[in-house]
Amino acid sequence: MDDDKPPRLSKKDVFLNYKIWLSGITGDGMIDETTYRLLIEIGELGSLKAAADVQKISYRKAWGDLEKAEEILGYALTDKQRGGKDGGNSALTPAALRLLEAYHALQQTFDDSVEEAFNAFKAKLKPE
């Protein structure tokens, strides 16, 4: 009795959104999806500036986000070099790699439980 019609999008469809982030006790600053992706790109491109460009956020913000992230955790996420022919570069620390992996797992867990919870939600709401 399970019909497999593809779920049609109606103008009145409702979606569940969520956002998770890490913070320190002060609540000042956070490590969220933006920070996560920024770090991923830094690891990939070896440059904070390049990572900021790819993520389409200002270098100013990217730099600040990274600063906050390291402040919250209390340890460095990147090794940064200034100067040199190419102007400088940034690389992820081993700690950053662990963070990314753990954060990714966290997101995955959420994605899973979100879908499940949302299905239950819609089922409850359905009988208009």
Added chain:
Amino acid sequence: MDDDKPPRLSKKDVFLNYKIWLSGITGDGMIDETTYRLLIEIGELGSLKAAADVQKISYRKAWGDLEKAEEILGYALTDKQRGGKDGGNSALTPAALRLLEAYHALQQTFDDSVEEAFNAFKAKLKPE
């Protein structure tokens, strides 16, 4: 081997935060914790203004939030009366009651899975 030391708070402790919300396809407006609590209070107090006051948000915002919520869902969450001796009043529709119940269950599911996921996260991060 499980020592029951109360978890000490260090300046470098990290906390997991999350937020969930419902939205329509347009992404304009949302139904979140604020809306949820506002509706609860409306049901309790029979007045949007009173609910806004209790929640310590401006009537302007409360009204707008409610407007958006109903727009997203495509049906009324409140029956509103203007005029009369007491100036008017608001009451929840049966649909609103269902929404609140479903939303609450959604939050509950999250609260549970969050704690679990975060514990796993911290365990992964621990081996500094």
Added chain:
DNA sequence: TTTCGATATGCAATAAGAGTCATATCGAAA
């Protein structure tokens, strides 16, 4: 020793969201 481009950082300009203020509308009860 000059050069080049990324890192580093302050600060003014903007944009987005929420709050404040003002004002209109409504209708049961006095």
Added chain:
DNA sequence: TTTCGATATGACTCTTATTGCATATCGAAA
């Protein structure tokens, strides 16, 4: 038919976040 207080809504102000701009610093390679 006057009154009172909540609903309704525009418009402006305030806050906070982000962008944008300017400017300094660094150091390997040419």
